[in-house]
Amino acid sequence: MPDILMGVGKAGLKESGKPDILVVVLPYPCVSSFLFTDNYFKAGSVIYSERVAKRTEKVSALVINSGNANCGTGEEGIMHAELMARQVAQKLDIKHDEVLVFSTGIIGKPLPIDRVLKAIDDACSILEPLDLERASEAISTTDSFPKFDFVKKEQLETFGFAKGAGMIAPSMATMLAFVFTKADVDYETLRQIHRDVNERTFNSITVDGCESTNDSFGLIALGEVQANPEDVKAQVFEVTENLAKKIVEDGEGATKVIKVTVKRATLEMKAREIARAVANSLLVKTAMYGRDPNWGRIAAAAGSTEFPIDPFSMKIYIGGHLLYDGKPHPKAGSMAKRYLEEEKEIEVVIDLNEGRNSWTYYSSDIGYEYVRINAEYHT
Amino acid sequence: MPDILMGVGKAGLKESGKPDILVVVLPYPCVSSFLFTDNYFKAGSVIYSERVAKRTEKVSALVINSGNANCGTGEEGIMHAELMARQVAQKLDIKHDEVLVFSTGIIGKPLPIDRVLKAIDDACSILEPLDLERASEAISTTDSFPKFDFVKKEQLETFGFAKGAGMIAPSMATMLAFVFTKADVDYETLRQIHRDVNERTFNSITVDGCESTNDSFGLIALGEVQANPEDVKAQVFEVTENLAKKIVEDGEGATKVIKVTVKRATLEMKAREIARAVANSLLVKTAMYGRDPNWGRIAAAAGSTEFPIDPFSMKIYIGGHLLYDGKPHPKAGSMAKRYLEEEKEIEVVIDLNEGRNSWTYYSSDIGYEYVRINAEYHT
Incomplete structure (x- = not known):
């Protein structure tokens, strides 16, 4: 020192x-x-x-x-x-x-x-x-x-x-x-x-x-x-x-850290914006809180930015389990669910399969405790 | 018909x-x-x-x-x-x-x-x-x-x-x-x-x-x-x-409809973006759920867009009660709180005091029921 x-x-x-x-x-x-x-x-x-x-x-x-x-x-x-x-x-x-x-x-x-x-x-x-x-x-x-x-x-x-x-x-x-x-x-x-x-x-x-x-x-x-x-x-x-x-x-009420990585994007800014949209999605955060490998919410958040994605070539992984690659893989769901139940840090990967840029966002889940802290406080 | x-x-x-x-x-x-x-x-x-x-x-x-x-x-x-x-x-x-x-x-x-x-x-x-x-x-x-x-x-x-x-x-x-x-x-x-x-x-x-x-x-x-x-x-x-x-x-778990109006903005797009930021703010939504007239969260959301606001000339009202106009009005807080407890449709007004354009967004509060519906559902 x-x-x-x-x-x-x-x-x-x-x-x-x-x-x-x-x-x-x-x-x-x-x-x-x-x-x-x-x-x-x-x-x-x-x-x-x-x-x-x-x-x-x-x-x-x-x-x-x-x-x-x-x-x-x-x-x-x-x-x-x-x-x-x-x-x-x-x-x-x-x-x-x-x-x-x-x-x-x-x-x-x-x-x-x-x-x-x-x-x-x-x-x-x-x-x-x-x-x-x-x-x-x-x-x-x-x-x-x-x-x-x-x-x-x-x-x-x-x-x-x-x-x-x-x-x-x-x-x-x-x-x-x-x-x-x-x-x-x-x-x-x-x-x-x-x-x-x-x-x-x-x-x-x-x-x-x-x-x-x-x-x-x-x-x-x-x-x-x-x-x-x-x-x-x-x-x-x-x-x-x-x-x-x-x-x-230390996010109030957080039970999980969610690491969202968008990879193989054409632009760094695109990777970043999509990672941000997924990391910020309330539907994704509540799904993670509920230990639900809901790739549909991840896909919908990824598609919501100004940057086009191709739904037919993108891939979505939770904890390394491939859940979607242009079509759903329902069998991977139960393994992803077990992963969500067991791990404290959750890895979500969206592979756009189109370029060389990637970005990682860190987020947390949102549950009852978040609402309690933020609704029951009074100024 | x-x-x-x-x-x-x-x-x-x-x-x-x-x-x-x-x-x-x-x-x-x-x-x-x-x-x-x-x-x-x-x-x-x-x-x-x-x-x-x-x-x-x-x-x-x-x-x-x-x-x-x-x-x-x-x-x-x-x-x-x-x-x-x-x-x-x-x-x-x-x-x-x-x-x-x-x-x-x-x-x-x-x-x-x-x-x-x-x-x-x-x-x-x-x-x-x-x-x-x-x-x-x-x-x-x-x-x-x-x-x-x-x-x-x-x-x-x-x-x-x-x-x-x-x-x-x-x-x-x-x-x-x-x-x-x-x-x-x-x-x-x-x-x-x-x-x-x-x-x-x-x-x-x-x-x-x-x-x-x-x-x-x-x-x-x-x-x-x-x-x-x-x-x-x-x-x-x-x-x-x-x-x-x-x-x-009908927003899941909503107990209030929140009507957010930004008025007297220089640009229509500015009024709209600021109204959207406030209407989307999770901190504002949970405060409304908690019946807390928390104008600080409204101000922070209003300031978070790419459009500059002047903190010293903007005004914030809840249900017609002036809570902030460059400085806080703590006495209006208890009246605004009663309003939040009694009314089903909540009016939030942000007066930018600079132009002629306005925009209104409708939103709802977010509470425990939202988390229950969205976390406890399993795919």
């Missing part, structure tokens, strides 16, 4: 009374890239941090509050984010425009800013080395387990932590992830790695197809190790994919 | 043993327009009828089977549809390429074609005047009530029947609707009316966002009454909108 420090505080934003403020302090200003939600109904913290990130390639600290999304809170929300950054900067004697701010939690409630600033003070007063597990816990909301990962190959290390339990809970959507690589790379290279990895990981998972107002993903290069950009990318991908899979696993 | 005749038969396609074949016989070849699903995984019956409809502007009869979608059944499925059309033509002494074929029911099982042809014979042998309620029942699958409507203004009459209970049940998606107007209009006029009405009705409803392999909507002009095209369109719209609303009401 490098000399990244962290501090936690409590502003009383969570009913549980657990830590809800995390400050992460880098050893020096580090080349960093940030990606934010595409949602136009953005949180004040996102609007603020997006603006700061545009102006600087180097970041010195992050401050994250959980339990309140600081979203739908008007202009005051943007001011509150700036106050949080300035508080960190003042306490640590760094530049306030090298501090980024993130929030996750309930939408539409103003931050109790005095308590938040006080908790930031506390967090900055007791800094200790970054502990990935505790960091993940400090930023979690409805998560049922902390999410972090660490990989090392020779001198090169990459590690990160995240939160997110689907896009789901009680107006508490949001995925936050922060990944750190020891590599020494310039901003342009880091940015390209960041975008590419994000497309195949966080942009290829879905729990309920709903896009959060607060999603943010940061990639920070510590600049300590010389490395080939391809190796850096591979390691960042590995850590990020693991974080993404943990988020899907 | 004009001299439209119908006959029903039983091919044993439904477990209930109820009628599953409907033949509708027009008094003479009538100018007709048909719209089919955009899904590329189309049923054999859709592939066949789309081809026939392209070649003819006039139709003499319709044959519909329920209980089996004739989908995913390979080339044989297309042949079976043709055999059904030829059987009707032969029995009624009409041209087989003026007969259209429709199917709804389970995907991936071959039609028992001998039994189907026999039932078509039976249906053609006992023709009687069209009864909208019985016609709807004969084509229904998981519907919990028949769907039909009739309007008359002076000499002009329009009427129709439909089936569809969401897009939902057990590989049994599909909406079918047939609307008849007494008006005398040419094909081009009828086609334009048909497309326009369809966009604002069946293309503006959603239960689970899943698109069927078999959806079909026919509009038939009996040519008996001279009328202004605008009056014809208004009447066709009225009947079709009523059929569309009945389908949403």
Whole structure:
């Protein structure tokens, strides 16, 4: 572990009374890239941090509050984010425009800013080395387990932590992830790695197809190790994919992780759109919950995008069992059903039999527990 | 009622043993327009009828089977549809390429074609005047009530029947609707009316966002009454909108109809896309099921399309109660909550405050019953 420090505080934003403020302090200003939600109904913290990130390639600290999304809170929300950054900067004697701010939690409630600033003070007063597990816990909301990962190959290390339990809970959507690589790379290279990895990981998972107002993903290069950009990318991908899979696993009420792969498509975008349509299909998700190898729903979802498919040459597999290849294979159904009953990670493959491109989406099933969590919560 | 005749038969396609074949016989070849699903995984019956409809502007009869979608059944499925059309033509002494074929029911099982042809014979042998309620029942699958409507203004009459209970049940998606107007209009006029009405009705409803392999909507002009095209369109719209609303009401497990209106948008397409995003949002649907006036989820869904919204000038109302207008109005929440508890049809309005275009989508809530119906069914 490098000399990244962290501090936690409590502003009383969570009913549980657990830590809800995390400050992460880098050893020096580090080349960093940030990606934010595409949602136009953005949180004040996102609007603020997006603006700061545009102006600087180097970041010195992050401050994250959980339990309140600081979203739908008007202009005051943007001011509150700036106050949080300035508080960190003042306490640590760094530049306030090298501090980024993130929030996750309930939408539409103003931050109790005095308590938040006080908790930031506390967090900055007791800094200790970054502990990935505790960091993940400090930023979690409805998560049922902390999410972090660490990989090392020779001198090169990459590690990160995240939160997110689907896009789901009680107006508490949001995925936050922060990944750190020891590599020494310039901003342009880091940015390209960041975008590419994000497309195949966080942009290829879905729990309920709903896009959060607060999603943010940061990639920070510590600049300590010389490395080939391809190796850096591979390691960042590995850590990020693991974080993404943990988020899907923790989708509210999920009993299965569903891995949907579309292969042999003419275009990468086609493979991706079809994988997304199948991964997002409520009919597919409920069928998986019911352990039903319902290839008809998979086929109908695959046919619903703007990209033509040929129903007579496509093939559909569940767990390696061929269920359809232009005509149904009813006998494979019982084996596929047993597979669905026994396995925790379900592999669905749609082979378009027409080209060389493929894409994988990770999804989860949807059952009664999803409805309970999302219907019985009251604002 | 004009001299439209119908006959029903039983091919044993439904477990209930109820009628599953409907033949509708027009008094003479009538100018007709048909719209089919955009899904590329189309049923054999859709592939066949789309081809026939392209070649003819006039139709003499319709044959519909329920209980089996004739989908995913390979080339044989297309042949079976043709055999059904030829059987009707032969029995009624009409041209087989003026007969259209429709199917709804389970995907991936071959039609028992001998039994189907026999039932078509039976249906053609006992023709009687069209009864909208019985016609709807004969084509229904998981519907919990028949769907039909009739309007008359002076000499002009329009009427129709439909089936569809969401897009939902057990590989049994599909909406079918047939609307008849007494008006005398040419094909081009009828086609334009048909497309326009369809966009604002069946293309503006959603239960689970899943698109069927078999959806079909026919509009038939009996040519008996001279009328202004605008009056014809208004009447066709009225009947079709009523059929569309009945389908949403019957969404599996639905306890509420949710009417989502986006108003004062710069573009019609923008209003439509945002209305669709909100109407399709699983978080919004589960919140409505839970009687929770969760405007944050509505805002997040509205912000998730490719069209920019301004979070600081948009307004969100539930049942006329202003919940957000750049900042939250927490006091309106309890009134909106009472409204959600008491009303069966819920009005959600998103006022973008920027232009002149609006669009309305009809949706339904999603609760435990939806999961039960769709997870506990087994193929």
